Amino acid sequence: MEQKMNDLVLTILEELTGTDEVRSNPDINLFEESLMDSLNVVELLVELEEQCDVNVAPSDFDKAKWSTPNMIIEQALERAA
């Protein structure tokens, strides 16, 4: 479960950011490095819902808790459980 989620989220992020840096450096800050913007955030939430069956409401999205690939995986796992 964890491995699968890990891979799914990283694949989604790779597609959204257009770089495999998210895989090689999963603690990179996506917003500070301007790899993600608000449009990408919405896409991420939609993909999480469609591919991982994880529901996140937009007002529940706190940038500070979702800023790196690792943090995003953690959040997704928390909600899938």
Place this chain on the structure above:
Amino acid sequence: MIFLSPYERPLYFVIFAVAILPLVIALARGRRLQWYQSLVTLFFLYMTFGGANYKQGIAFLAYIAFQTLLCGIYAHYRKEHNANFIFYICVALSILPLIVSKILPSLAITGGNSIIGFLGISYLTFKAAQMIIELRDGLIKEYKPLRFIQFLIFFPTISAGPIDRYRRFEEDLIHPPSKEHYTKLVQKGIHEIFLGFLYNYILGHYLSQFLLPLATDLGGKYGHQFLGSLSYMYVYSLFLFFDFAGYSKFAVGFSYLMGYETPINFNKPFLSKNIKEFWNRWHMSLSFWFRDFVYMRLMMTLLHKKVFKSRVTASNVAYFALFLLMGIWHGGTWYYVAYGFYHALLICLNDAWLRFKKKHKKQIPSNKATKILATICTIHIVCFGFLIFSGYFDRFL
């Protein structure tokens, strides 16, 4: 009995300082005097909505009762069911009082005065509607009517925000700040209130009473049309900022002293390097509300249902929805709508430019000079927006 609008006169602050003393003493010991806070709240609301304003007071009470009941009914319903149309009906009902109160006067049915309107109804609507939305999303699992009422009637932010979020407010309500943290809050709160005096009472007052008429005369009496308009634009923009930012500082300062960390509304907006950044710095609690509850939700629906082929189109449509709504929210005049349209257009262009820049990172220079240039351009684009917002162009029609 003295009746005062929030932050209207220095006297309001003196009364506040005396009234909250027991609260401050309790908070300094790490406790919240809930019953006393309610008493102070009722007293301050009576000061605003009593006396000659009693009609507003009745409308206010009816509004609170209505919203509390509506959320209660929806929360009860949501426990077992989750139909789309019930959700939409409840959201519509929760904003209905605002719509009616704005439309009635313009139809002149009630002689210009809305019978169901009251000071702050526009801001309260954001608090009420988010409750329905977050109940739907399952973010608020248990509906506590008394807490919701306290959230709605929290008097420091009642008339003009900042617009708080229920879950954030509830956290503060249940968990008073630690003694150490409260000491910091008091310092910050007093600092905010005094900055508010500088912004609102001194600079805002000076700009509106002295400089604004001067700029008007320059264009009117002395016939320097362009120069007059230009200086009116600068002065009005500064006035809008200092007046409103000062007001927000009062509200934030009062909240801090009461042990609530109401979000800030302004973060050096005139230093923004583009329009997107501007909206992250100007009237933040409003733009974040629209971002979370209009733009992002609409985007998710559009992307889920694949309404548009391109994500960019979907985003642009959502931006137009957001800013046109924001424009209309300010009032039903053509220049508020135009203001919304102007900013929707700007943010779509801004996004297109950011995409272009991302693709051509190497060819486009980015250094101190370009950043300064970007800031100056943004200031002027923003100020021109405020000129539209001010209704300045109404006289030319």
